[in-house]
Amino acid sequence: MASLGKGALATATLVALVSGCSSTGPDPQQQEQARSLVIGATAQPESMDPTTQSGAAIPQALLYNVYETLVKIDGTGELKPLLAQKWTVSPDRLTYTFDLQPKAHFSDGDKVDAKAVVANIQRIRTDKRVVGTLKQEMSGVVSATATDADTVTVKLKTPSQSWLYAMASRAGIIADPDSFATLSSKPVGSGPFAFGAWKRGESVRLDRNKSYWGTPTHFETATFRYFADANSMNSAMLSGDLDIISDLTAPEAVDQFSDTSRYTVTEGTSNGEVVLGMNQGKGGNPALKKREVRQAIRHAIDRKALLETVWAGKGTMIGSMVPPTDPWYEDLSKDYAHDPTKARALLKQAGESNLTLRLRVPTLPYGPGSAQFISSQLKAVGITAKVEELDWARWLKEVHDDGNYDMTIVNHVEPRDIDKFADPTYYWHYDNPDFQKLIAQADKADNEQSVALMKQAAKTLSDDAAADFLWLFPHIVVTKADISGVPANATSESFDLTTVASRDA
Structure with a gap:
């Protein structure tokens, strides 16, 4: 989840107080009038600890709402203070000093002090249960020390554009160290909400943290309800059972919410690259290690027609693992035009005929429809794609963790996640030393050099057909008309409730 955060380039103190911070809790009268908030979502969490489980379902509900971080990604993709009220970066970009919010406490009453931050880092x-991608994001840290009760100093091995940005996401969550043993079932953070209850497969309830150190939430409770079927979620919204659809997963149904006296529809952008991943390691078909085969697959798929068919044309063609909100974005969507004749020629060049591949996809709203469309187009060039649909938990275990697949389709929502392709152990098992070198050089370079190097990396990824980048997911949110403050863009893995308000609350 590495990235080029602008904060990493600062050599002077970056100071910005979190707006609206309050040393007092919410007014008792306001609490009595507060209402509950119900949010519809799709992917269900398999744990409450986002550091030991992959997938975006856990941080969607908990990041920034329950778990806080030193710095936060705002709605424009920039880094802002959160638990760190300010920070400085040494001229050599190796030492970060964070001044913590002195009034911050965990929901159980323990203080968020420097020792707690160091314990989380x-x-x-060091914890073997933590997923490898997060360990990789923290691998550049030499030491983290509590200079005093409210000051943390972190030293890095080499300058890094990505490290501070990673600290705004799952690798940087600050949980109460006393709760480490039970985070999977009972998380304890410092956010405006405290963990309430989890009904596996149904819902996650968050309760107002009445002693929150900052601006209190407007709601007594916030409940994420999970729907396997997009139409069921839409029906729940239409019947008044939901206040928010976190991401409309049946975009062709958006007209159902056209009554502006009842609903507000917001269409923003996201970091979500819908990727046709190809397993180029153990567990995958060896043919996918051949560049010509991967190129043939890209030429065989009409991505624009796919978007129109599966997602009602809602989304953006990108061509690589970079959304337009990243500073190194270039439109590479025309690199592989739909050309079945060229696809067949590339397969012949690769010496592959009658190729059969397993296309194992999660039963998330975009998965099965995309898989059937792609299977049909691959058949036209001589590739048989056998589609298998897996529930999310099974997909995480068999595809993501075990690598038991040839191709898959997943919306990757982590911010600035192109560097996942630089890790050969990640579930694609893409191993390109030239790409890895570009990513490493970009991470160490200054801002201008980094942007140029990242553009080269994105182009290399596209040219090598590391995957097929189908489209960039739109962020379509539906709310009741009285709800306000929902961020227009999805710039992090969080469905951030900290600014959401209601005229009735």
Whole structure:
């Protein structure tokens, strides 16, 4: 989940107080009048600890709402203070000093002090249960020390554009160290909400943290309800059972919410690259290690027609693992035009005929429809794609963790996640030393050089057909008309409730 955060380039103090911070809790009268908030979502969490489980379902509900971080990604993709009220970066970009919010406490009453922050950093670095991608994001840390009760100093091995940005996401969550042993079922963070209850497969309820150190939430409770079927979620919204659809997963149904006296529809952008992943390692078909085969697959798929068919044309063609909100974005969507004749020629060049591939996809709203469309187009060039649909938990275990697949389709929502292709152990098992070198050089370089190097990396990824980048997911949110403050863009893995308000609350 590495990235080029602008904060990493600062050599002077970056100071910005979190707006609206309050040393007092919410007014008792306001609490009595507060209402509950119900949010519809799709992917269900398999744990409450986002550091030991992959997938975006856990941080969607908990990041920034329950778990806070030193810095936060705002609605424009920029880094802002959160638990760190300010920070400085040494001229050599190796030492970060964070001044913590002195009034911040965990929901159980323990203080968010420097020792707690250091314990969380050390946990990511050393706990064997933590997922490998987060360990990789923290691998550049030499030491983290509590200079005093409210000051943390972190030293890095080499300058890094990505490290501070990673600290705004899952690798940087600050949980109460006393709760480390039970985070999977009972998370304890410092956010405006405290963990309430989890009904596996149904819902996650968050309760107002009445002693929150900052601006209190407007709601007594916030409940994420999970729907396997997009139409069921839409029906729940139409019947008044939901206040928010977190991401409309049946975009052709958006006209159902055209009554502006009842609903508000917001269409923003996201970091979500819908990727046709190809397993180029153990567990995958060896043919996918051949560049010509991967190129043939890209030429065989009419991505624009796919978007129109599966997602009602809602989305953006990108061509690589970079959304337009990243500073190194270039439109590479025309690199592989739909050309079945060229696809067949590339397969012949690769010596592959009658190729059969397993296309194993999650039963998320975009998965099965995309898989059937792609299977049909691959058949036209001589590739048989056998589609298998898996529930999310099974997909995480068999595809993501075990690598038991040839191709898959997943919306990757982590911010600035192109560097996942630089990790050969990641579930695609893409191993390109030239790409890895570009990513490493970009991470160490200054801002201008980094942007140029990242553009080269994105182009290399596209040219090598590391995957097929089908489209960029739109962020379509539906709310009741009285709800306000929902961020227009999805710039992090969080469905951030900290600014959401209601005229009735």
